[in-house]
Structures are given as structure tokens and as C-alpha cells.
Amino acid sequence: MATYVIGDLQGCFDELQALLNKINYRPKQDHLWFVGDIVNRGPKSLECLRFVKTLHEKGRGQMVLGNHDFHLLAAYAGLEKFQSKSDTLQPILQADDVKSLIDWLRTQPLMVSHPVFQAVMVHAGIPPQWSISQAQAYAKEIEAPLQADDWQTFVTQHLFGAEPDEWCESLRGWARIRYIVNAFARMRYCDNNGKLEFKLKSAPDSTTGPFQPWFVHANRKNKTHEIFFGHWSTLGAIDAYSIHATDTGCLWGGKLTAYCLETKQRHTLDCKQSCKPKTKKNK
Numbered sequence: 001m002a003t004y005v006i007g008d009l010q011g012c013f014d015e016l017q018a019l020l021n022k023i024n025y026r027p028k029q030d031h032l033w034f035v036g037d038i039v040n041r042g043p044k045s046l047e048c049l050r051f052v053k054t055l056h057e058k059g060r061g062q063m064v065l066g067n068h069d070f071h072l073l074a075a076y077a078g079l080e081k082f083q084s085k086s087d088t089l090q091p092i093l094q095a096d097d098v099k100s101l102i103d104w105l106r107t108q109p110l111m112v113s114h115p116v117f118q119a120v121m122v123h124a125g126i127p128p129q130w131s132i133s134q135a136q137a138y139a140k141e142i143e144a145p146l147q148a149d150d151w152q153t154f155v156t157q158h159l160f161g162a163e164p165d166e167w168c169e170s171l172r173g174w175a176r177i178r179y180i181v182n183a184f185a186r187m188r189y190c191d192n193n194g195k196l197e198f199k200l201k202s203a204p205d206s207t208t209g210p211f212q213p214w215f216v217h218a219n220r221k222n223k224t225h226e227i228f229f230g231h232w233s234t235l236g237a238i239d240a241y242s243i244h245a246t247d248t249g250c251l252w253g254g255k256l257t258a259y260c261l262e263t264k265q266r267h268t269l270d271c272k273q274s275c276k277p278k279t280k281k282n283k
Contacts, residue, residue: 011042
């Protein structure tokens with residue numbers, strides 16, 4: 001059996017199938033991990049979601065929730081404030097099986113651990129002040145509000161926002177929940193204490209300052225495991241710092257990545273551009 005970690009799909013279903021064919025994926029033996037952002041902006045979000053759901057139900061796939069997956073939950077729950085012209089969620093929202101897809105999606109975790117290797121998967125990252133065991137506990141705190149009967153209240157009224165941007169164990173209620181979700185699903189840059197900075201999205205350069213990529217801080221407490229994540233397409237492929245960046249920009253005409261845990265080998269597929277990056281003129 002091989003375990004492949006697949007970078008952000010964002011609706012690029014045909015590219016996923018081409019990559020699986022390239023790596024000689026064996027559906028009855030191999031296991032696929034998806035780093036989140038299964039849907040949105042790409043042309044076949046519905047097909048991607050159905051494929052991952054089917055794999056999971058067969059015990060052959062796992063995923064973690066990304067920011068675009070949360071966006072789908074919010075859109076289904078009726079939140080229109082953050083909807084964009086670049087969204088490609090309508091085929092899901094209009095599908096006959098939309099309720100079962102959504103009910104399944106909101107049971108998915110923020111963090112997955114491998115049963116054999118010291119490896120974990122999240123969508124965006126783990127703040128430097130959290131150990132792996134702490135991160136696992138905090139991730140589980142999100143399961144209750146997502147799986148509650150009134151989960152729509154959570155995703156429409158309490159999920160979105162950048163505050164609080166700094167972690168404190170004494171945080172309670174929705175403020176605590178919001179920081180945890182933002183850290184796992186949206187983080188790129190933070191300071192040494194885990195204060196989040198959301199405006200910075202480009203690849204890091206040589207400049208120094210308090211806000212650095214979450215994985216480079218010297219005091220990081222989660223170096224005990226290999227951490228696989230996506231979310232940061234401008235970062236590119238990195239296998240260092242005990243981390244593996246897997247979002248290599250398939251949506252933007254880059255590559256789709258499959259990283260094999262057993263062989264420690266990257267496999268990639270060159271992709272056609274499905275979505276153009278936003279500019280100041282078309283924002």
C-alpha cells in the first residue's frame with residue numbers, strides 16, 4: 001500500500017485523474033490524503049467532492065477542511081456576503097445529492113495523523129506555539145459546532161473574521177473557535193507567538209520582520225512530525241523544516257502534486273490554467 005498526499009484540487013478533477021493514472025494509482029490498495037480546498041474556482045468541484053467522499057466511505061481516502069471547503073458550507077447555509085464571481089459552487093448547490101455531500105463534508109476534520117509514520121496533514125499549517133498533541137486536541141474542538149444540529153449558525157455568524165489574531169489558552173467561546181479555524185485553514189504568516197497576518201500572501205523573500213512563514217520560527221514546537229499542508233500556491237514545493245508544501249498551483253497553470261509517504265517521492269502533473277489570479281483591476 002502507498003499513501004499519497006494530494007495538493008489543493010479546487011475543482012480540477014480531470015487533472016487529478018491524469019495524475020493518478022501517471023503514478024499508477026491502485027484504488028484497492030493505495031490510500032489518498034487530500035490537503036483540503038477540494039472545491040471552488042476550478043471547473044469540476046462537484047466531481048471532486050463526490051470522488052473524495054466515495055474514497056472516504058470506502059476507507060481509501062481522507063481529507064482535511066480548507067478555507068474553500070468552509071466557504072462551501074457557508075454558501076449552502078445561505079451566507080452570501082463572501083460569495084465571489086470566481087466561485088464554481090453552483091453545480092454542488094444544485095445537485096440532487098447536495099445534502100448528503102454537505103452533511104458528509106461537515107464531519108471532516110481539520111487535522112489527520114498517520115497511523116504508522118510520524119506525519120500529520122492540515123490545510124494551512126500549525127502555529128509555532130502548538131505541539132502536535134495540542135494541535136490535535138484543538139482541531140477536535142471544531143467538530144462539535146460543525147456537527148451540531150444548528151451548525152449553520154456557526155458558519156454564517158461566527159466563522160468568518162480575522163479576530164482574535166493571537167492565541168491564548170484562556171480564549172473561550174466563538175473567539176477561541178475562530179482562531180483555531182483560521183490557524184488550520186487560513187494561516188501563512190505569523191509571528192513568533194502565533195499572531196496571524198492575513199494580508200501577506202506572496203512567497204517569502206529575504207526580508208526579516210516579525211511576521212514570517214509559520215514553519216520557520218526557531219521556537220516551533222511541532223517539529224516532531226512531518227507536516228503536510230497546502231493553501232499556499234505561491235510558496236511552491238518545499239520539503240524542509242519538517243514540512244511538505246503540496247499546493248503547487250494546479251488551478252493557476254502550475255502543477256498538481258502527489259507526495260508518497262512511503263517512498264518520500266514527489267510526483268507532479270503539469271496543468272493548464274483554469275483560473276487567472278486576481279489583479280487590482282479585476283478584484
